[in-house]
Amino acid sequence: MSTRVRVLSAGVVTGAGVGLAELSRVLAGTGPGPRSLADFEPAAHVPFRGTRQLCRTTQLACVAAAEAVAGASAAWGSVAPERRAVSLGTEWGSIGPLAGFNRVVVGSGPQQTLPMSFPNVVVNVHAGHLGIFFDAGGPNLTVCGPAAGLEAVVEAVELIELGRADIALAGASDAGDAPVGLPDLGVDAALLVLSRAEVDGVAAVASYRVGPAVGAARDALEEAELRPEEADWWWDSASTEQPDHGAELRRRIGDCRAAHGAVLLAAAVESVRQTQRPALVVATSAPAAPGTAARAVALVIEPV
């Protein structure tokens, strides 16, 4: 069992609104329900300048990260910048800037593109901006894919376990803002602060597995020495054998795409804090090819 990594805090921007408190209210049925983030203005939510010209994925990540770091400011501040990591997941992080950049290349010519619009098409700049804004000079990772939110958290856990970092901002951000009439790609971000076990935190990472969906969840629970009914399930599957808070979250705030696993984890951490019960969090992605199993990232957290 791994109890070396702790979750200290979380920050979210979701269809429930800005902040973990808003998400909790919606989940508890006392909030106003899903809302549009179309008029969301990040500058009102971050304690630094320079976010206005950034692309939407970066802006959302900055707001969620600012809430997470504020919730763990003492721990974050006590770690040297070069020991602070960033691990950010995204599925469509650069599709909007990529489409927009190509619109100008084709419509007006390459020389009419704005030079600093190009970096936004490169998918790792969102995490790079977090490194700059939050003075994190350690490992800086970008994880891509449908389950990237929780996968990025697992990457951060491994970085800390291997001694590559002492503290990490980990989670996901996705802004489906492609200007080509794409289907709804989701607009959400969730970042958590994870740390070595010397800091108490809200929850401890007990185990994690990446692999075929059912097997990953079963193995993660087994490694955490928990029976299925001993944990609250945050899965987002219509067919889990236990009551599923993840499916309820999807019903209330919609599909969070890559950020989904990180949003689930943020909600689960808040639940652990309130109930002192372990939680199983699972993010799945569709089969990579016909005949292959759905992949999942399963992570178990428990009270400290």
Next chain:
Amino acid sequence: MTGLGVASPIGTSVPTFWASVTAGHSGIGPIVGMSADGFMTTVGAQVQEVGTPPGRGRAAALASIAGAEALGQAGIDAAGRGRVGLVLGTTMGEASWIESWPDADGVLPEVPASRQAELARSGPAAITADVAATLGLGGRTLTLGAACAGGNYAIGRAADWIRAGRAEVVLACGADAFSRTALAGFGRLGALASKSCRPFSADRDGLVLGEGAGVLVLEAEEHAVARGAAVLGFVAGFGLACDAHHIVSPHPDGAGMARAIAAALREAAISTEEVGWFCAHGTATPANDPAEIAAVRAVFGSAPRQVPVSSVKALTGHGLGAASAIEAVCCLLALRDGLVPPTWGLQAGDPACAWDLVTDEPRAGRVEVVLNNSAAFGGNNAAVVFSSVARGAA
């Protein structure tokens, strides 16, 4: 490592690639397959031996070629791939999809439902899924968006999985396809060379955009020995650091690079004087080369002799996510042959890059440790130390 594979502008197999590297055959030439009108250069480094299959991403096609070669050398046949994992580093996914999209009038119409499936195949993770399906890999996969450091990120994290006992065999891959998007973007940043790539030269004027893929098969030594596979070398150390300075430009003092390099050496428990070759990122941009040499000075400055430094991008161009994976293949071959490739074509060096720069011809000698350096947008720096015998983290 037990297998190597490469798809590059100077060869689509390891033997042809290495022959080009040691003989100085360049893959840089006029851009083919698209009009260069309006772009800030007319040259590129493309894998002309490989076409783009209809309906398939080019990066995935290149990575699959390199992956098949690497698996073949490692002696892992189709029946043995069910638990083999894949870590892939790349830049922006299959940009070719969005580049095929605008119509003749230069507008981006809304995507009809009939083509939305293509969008689902355009993200970075789709490259990984395609390669895993093509090669029949059934293990854990991970897609890292790490741009020009993608290969080293993939190698380092694949090695981490094995060290932690979370995987037995993992393919580490860096891959990217030549794209109009990157050509326009680097051009507008003033980073493209007009004719050739001249790392560390006083008259260098930028990078030459390339493409390709490099693949390494990683497994624990005891696992390789147990199945009778030949061990080609070891990942002795891995270091990551973020400049946290500027989203495009490296820190002028190479501060982040130096931290990544030092971390890799520390993990390898290898002293600076043991390093026989520093395989440089060496893009030939005005900003990268002096920053990289500043990082070399910061880490190796107190060593009794200067570590030999060179860049193979003078031949391969800059393959972005593929670059450090292709260069890692070079590192393993340098260990095998005791041969340090030069920076071909380097004549008058930039005084700001003054160091022991290998020029003119390969330098023969005993090489037991090499360091592969890389840097990327976002201030992402990654360094990997390879050794001919097990050291440090290996």
